[in-house]
Amino acid sequence: MIRQDVIEAAGKIPEIIFPIFTNGTMIDETYEKLLDKCRNLIPVFSIEGHKSTTDDRRGVGVYEKVISSMKQMQSKNLLFGASITVTKENIIEVTSSEFTSQLAALGCKVVFYVEYVPVTVESTSLAPQEKEREYLARQLEQLRIHQENIVFISFPGDEKSSGGCLAAGRGFFHINSHGGAEPCPFSPYSDSNVRDTSLKEALQSTLFKKLQSEEVLMEEHAGGCVLFERREIVEAMLL
Numbered sequence: 559m560i561r562q563d564v565i566e567a568a569g570k571i572p573e574i575i576f577p578i579f580t581n582g583t584m585i586d587e588t589y590e591k592l593l594d595k596c597r598n599l600i601p602v603f604s605i606e607g608h609k610s611t612t613d614d615r616r617g618v619g620v621y622e623k624v625i626s627s628m629k630q631m632q633s634k635n636l637l638f639g640a641s642i643t644v645t646k647e648n649i650i651e652v653t654s655s656e657f658t659s660q661l662a663a664l665g666c667k668v669v670f671y672v673e674y675v676p677v678t679v680e681s682t683s684l685a686p687q688e689k690e691r692e693y694l695a696r697q698l699e700q701l702r703i704h705q706e707n708i709v710f711i712s713f714p715g716d717e718k719s720s721g722g723c724l725a726a727g728r729g730f731f732h733i734n735s736h737g738g739a740e741p742c743p744f745s746p747y748s749d750s751n752v753r754d755t756s757l758k759e760a761l762q763s764t765l766f767k768k769l770q771s772e773e774v775l776m777e778e779h780a781g782g783c784v785l786f787e788r789r790e791i792v793e794a795m796l797l
């Protein structure tokens with residue numbers, strides 16, 4: 559949200575829906591007007607659960623700000639979603655029907671469950687393992703049956719149904735703030751920059767082609783993220 563110029567440019571392409579992942583703290587009157595005018599821009603608010611869980615991770619007062627931004631969206635009849643990082647610590651809270659009903663009451667129409675992906679060895683204990691992923695899958699099944707007013711998307715859990723990791727252009731790729739084309743935000747390696755190449759050329763980068771042809775993306779993994787587990791292999795591809 560600090561790049562209003564980028565968001566305004568996206569708003570001018572109504573045939574594409576742009577979800578804007580945000581912590582919600584920068585939604586002001588100017589943004590409300592822009593979101594009202596450009597209905598292809600859909601804010602997706604990051605939230606970690608109830609007040610204490612959200613404020614513990616994001617800072618005191620963030621929860622109230624997010625809820626107030628959601629209420630503003632609702633009062634203007636604007637479509638919005640929520641993005642929740644699922645850890646071993648908050649999984650029961652954020653997949654409870656009590657929590658999702660609260661989001662529904664605020665007008666939230668789509669929930670992204672993003673499994674916590676460790677990017678340091680010390681934080682691996684937070685990452686959902688098989689037991690938690692099975693729990694998440696069971697809860698999602700129930701939520702999809704009983705809460706039809708919200709679309710639930712699980713990531714990377716739903717990768718199972720799409721036959722593996724969708725990074726490196728297999729389904730999507732990520733452009734970092736310097737223009738580097740990376741396989742995924744959780745695999746921050748790059749050998750091409752969209753300041754120098756077209757998007758089509760970036761999709762054909764040596765790194766992306768190697769990742770796809772060597773089938774790393776399709777490999778089994780213990781939990782979290784296949785490219786984090788295979789990061790040495792990804793790093794070697796850049797040499």
Ligand code: SF4
Binds near residue numbers: 741782783785786
């Ligand atoms: S790189 Fe990891 S987090 Fe990203 S899509 Fe692949 S498995 Fe999921």
